[in-house]
Amino acid sequence: EAGVTQFPSHSVIEKGQTVTLRCDPISGHDNLYWYRRVMGKEIKFLLHFVKESKQDESGMPNNRFLAERTGGTYSTLKVQPAELEDSGVYFCASSQGTGYNQPQHFGDGTRLSIL
Amino acid sequence: AQKVTQAQTEISVVEKEDVTLDCVYETRDTTYYLFWYKQPPSGELVFLIRRNSFDEQNEISGRYSWNFQKSTSSFNFTITASQVVDSAVYFCALSEAHRGSTLGRLYFGRGTQLTVWP
Numbered sequence: 001e002a003g004v005t006q007f008p009s010h011s012v013i014e015k016g017q018t019v020t021l022r023c024d025p026i027s028g029h030d031n032l033y034w035y036r037r038v039m040g041k042e043i044k045f046l047l048h049f050v051k052e053s054k055q056d057e058s059g060m061p062n063n064r065f066l067a068e069r070t071g072g073t074y075s076t077l078k079v080q081p082a083e084l085e086d087s088g089v090y091f092c093a094s095s096q097g098t099g100y101n102q103p104q105h106f107g108d109g110t111r112l113s114i115l
Numbered sequence: 116a117q118k119v120t121q122a123q124t125e126i127s128v129v130e131k132e133d134v135t136l137d138c139v140y141e142t143r144d145t146t147y148y149l150f151w152y153k154q155p156p157s158g159e160l161v162f163l164i165r166r167n168s169f170d171e172q173n174e175i176s177g178r179y180s181w182n183f184q185k186s187t188s189s190f191n192f193t194i195t196a197s198q199v200v201d202s203a204v205y206f207c208a209l210s211e212a213h214r215g216s217t218l219g220r221l222y223f224g225r226g227t228q229l230t231v232w233p
Contacts, residue, residue: 003159031219042119043206043223056220091160095219102219103150106160 002026004107006092012113018080021110025074025094032075033095033104034067038088046090049075061086079112087114118142119209121224128197129232136192136227138207144168146212149183149190150221154204166190197231204228 005024013019025032034046046065047057051072060067064083069075079086089111093104120139128134140149151163164174166183174181178195194201208221 033219033221035221035223040225042117042225043208043221045220045222048220089158093160093221103162103165104219104221105162106152108157108159111158 004092004094004105006090006107006110008110009108010111010113012115013082014115015084016081018078019082019112021077021079021090021092021112023075023077023092023107025092026096026105029094029096029105030072031095031097031102031104032069033093034075034077035091035093036088037091037109038085043091046077082112082114084114087112117224118222119207119224121205121207121227123227124225125228125230127230127232130198131196132231133193133195134197134229134231136194136205136207136229138190138192138224140188140190140207140209142209142211144211148210148212150208150210151181151190151192152206152208154206154226156203160206163192194229197229199231199233202229202231 007022011019030051032049035043036046037043045059047067048055049069052069066078089109091106091109093106095102095104118141147168149166153161153163171183180193182191204226206226207224210221
């Protein structure tokens with residue numbers, strides 16, 4: 001069974017540019033989460049999808065961030081325009097079922113560097 | 116306020132030593148789950164264990180063991196006879212279940228970098 005895959009693994013862009021991160025969850029997992037770790041700090045929740053619906057996007061930093069999950073399969077996270085403080089590692093995770101107790105399976109993350 | 120605190124930023128030990136990673140959490144919920152994840156140098160987060168708030172039994176899995184104590188709101192992780200391959204960042208996380216909470220949303224600590232020297 002393929003795990004959670006994220007693309008790209010690393011992205012370096014200049015301030016003001018646009019970047020789109022992609023996450024392919026484990027097949028059959030309805031829950032999809034995005035998290036971010038800024039250097040030296042804790043991993044923080046960004047948002048949660050159940051299938052194609054956004055359940056909670058309270059962790060999104062601002063309106064420069066847009067997440068989608070068309071068809072309830074893969075998800076994209078777009079940052080437009082990117083700012084210096086957006087640098088960090090963006091993790092995607094998926095889980096099955098409807099409970100809060102299901103372990104989330106994480107991808108390798110996308111390391112985003114804004115110059 | 117931080118819901119999960121991992122006070123140890125970095126720990127270094129020599130192979131075969133035992134090491135304990137501390138985790139203290141804060142929640143008003145009576146029902147919640149605690150997790151430990153490992154992040155090796157390759158970068159992915161690997162799930163290690165899940166524990167619910169009603170089960171205070173300690174758990175052992177090979178060289179790994181976990182001590183959950185509700186009285187002190189702690190969920191500590193011990194590696195016995197550490198090995199070089201145990202070198203990684205370890206994260207403790209909390210999931211709450213109160214009305215209005217996001218199902219499955221994890222609150223992470225800042226992680227503890229463990230280095231095991233040969």
